[in-house]
Amino acid sequence: xxxxxxxxxxxxxxxxxxxxxxxxxxxxxxxxxxxxxxxxxxxxxxxxxxxxxxxxxxxxxxxxxxxxxxxxxxxxxxxxxxxxxxxxxxxxxxxxxxxxxxxxxxxxxxxxxxxxxxxxxxxxxxxxxxxxxxxxxxxxxxxxxxxxxxxxxxxxxxxxxxxxxxxxxxxxxxxxxxxxxxxxxxxxxxxxxxxxxxxxxxxxxxxxxxxxxxxxxxxxxxxxxxxxxxxxxxxxxxxxxxxxxxxxxxxxxxxxxxxxxxxxxxxxxxxxxxxxxxxxxxxxx
Numbered sequence: 001x002x003x004x005x006x007x008x009x010x011x012x013x014x015x016x017x018x019x020x021x022x023x024x025x026x027x028x029x030x031x032x033x034x035x036x037x038x039x040x041x042x043x044x045x046x047x048x049x050x051x052x053x054x055x056x057x058x059x060x061x062x063x064x065x066x067x068x069x070x071x072x073x074x075x076x077x078x079x080x081x082x083x084x085x086x087x088x089x090x091x092x093x094x095x096x097x098x099x100x101x102x103x104x105x106x107x108x109x110x111x112x113x114x115x116x117x118x119x120x121x122x123x124x125x126x127x128x129x130x131x132x133x134x135x136x137x138x139x140x141x142x143x144x145x146x147x148x149x150x151x152x153x154x155x156x157x158x159x160x161x162x163x164x165x166x167x168x169x170x171x172x173x174x175x176x177x178x179x180x181x182x183x184x185x186x187x188x189x190x191x192x193x194x195x196x197x198x199x200x201x202x203x204x205x206x207x208x209x210x211x212x213x214x215x216x217x218x219x220x221x222x223x224x225x226x227x228x229x230x231x232x233x234x235x236x237x238x239x240x241x242x243x244x245x246x247x248x249x250x251x252x253x254x255x256x257x258x259x260x261x262x263x264x265x266x267x268x269x270x271x272x273x274x275x276x277x278x279x280x281x282x283x284x285x
Contacts, residue, residue, distance in 0.1 A: 008211050009041045013053030013128035014121035015081040016204030023208070031124055033083065035060035038070055039237045048076040050211045052204045053128070054083030056114065064091060069237075071095050072224045076214060079103065080207035081200045082117045082134075095222045099210045100203025102136055111136070117200065118168040132171045138163040140199040141192065150187055155180065 006028040013032035023029070028044070030037070032053040041049055049070055054062050067077050067087055071094060079088030080099040088098030089106035098107060105111040116136050122129040142159050145151040151159065162176050173192060177185045191197065 003044075006044055006046045007215055008048045008050060009044060009046045010050035010208065010211070011037065011052055011054060011084075012204065013082075014119060014130040015053050015200040016208070024212075031128065033062045035063055036066070036237075038062060038066035038077070042070055042073060042075060046075060048078065048211055048215060050207050051077060051079045051084035051087060052081045052207055054087075056083060056118070062087060067091055067096055068094060068224065068226055071221045072226045074220055076219070076221045078207055078211050078214070080210075081203040084207065085117065085203065086114055095224055097210065097214070099207040101140075101199060102203050105136075115168060119171075120169045132169060133163070133173050133176070134168070134200060135163055135171075137197065137199050138171070138176065141197040144197055145188060145191070148191075150184065150191065151180075155184070 004026060007024065007026040009028045009030060010023075011030050011033040028046070030041070032055050033051055034055050037054075038049060038051070051062065051067070062083060064087065068091065070077050076095075076097065077091075078097040078099055079085055079091075080103055082102075085098065085100065085103040085106055088096050088103050092098050092107060098104070102111070102117065117134050119130050119134040120132040122131060139160060142151070142156050142163075145159075146153065146156040158179070159176060162179070163171055166175070173189075177188050180188065196202075
């Protein structure tokens with residue numbers, strides 16, 4: 001039985017577990033996006049893609065070309081929270097929709113390092129549960145603690161400095177809060193336990209709401225005219241070579257020289273002209 005075409009394919013992980021995301025029946029949730037995953041999503045012909053979580057160190061990350069290909073094919077791409085915020089900050093001029101505070105901070109230059117959103121998380125069978133605290137969440141929580149007068153200005157600065165000095169795979173709230181007085185530490189832990197200081201999760205939820213609004217609007221992405229994809233991108237996507245099968249590379253070279261004739265003649269002419277075009281010395285491929 002053929003599966004119905006989804007309206008939205010969303011790549012979720014530690015920022016917004018799929019179990020927390022209420023969605024219509026024609027929404028499809030997948031784990032953090034790897035390189036090539038958006039191209040694979042296009043095979044399902046969704047109306048929109050929500051890129052929220054994606055890998056960046058253990059495996060190759062989502063290419064910009066995957067996103068622009070989706071936009072060029074009339075599929076809107078929204079981004080937020082993590083990898084989606086990074087890519088949206090780079091591609092919003094081409095029509096990708098960025099959502100949330102983290103996206104805006106990257107777009108406006110307030111954040112520049114992709115390590116701000118990095119964290120360690122559990123595997124799929126454990127729901128991609130976050131194991132460490134990303135810097136963007138620490139900054140957001142610290143600002144809230146300061147605004148609510150839970151921390152002094154000096155304590156807030158010290159908390160952020162400890163977080164910045166800690167490798168992302170080792171940055172955990174108990175360690176960050178340990179230097180605080182016990183009474184303040186207990187209040188901070190209680191405040192964190194309420195669950196409303198996770199900025200990445202808030203932005204992810206906002207992205208799904210924005211996707212729902214966009215789908216209901218009936219809009220389409222603005223026209224995007226792309227140059228032909230390079231050969232390595234065509235191979236990764238499983239597309240045929242850009243040259244017609246009947247045309248040889250030599251014939252193509254001859255055509256680029258303005259020569260005319262059948263393939264065999266073009267190839268012969270290309271061989272005759274090629275030495276004039278190739279410089280002396282070592283060649284690079």
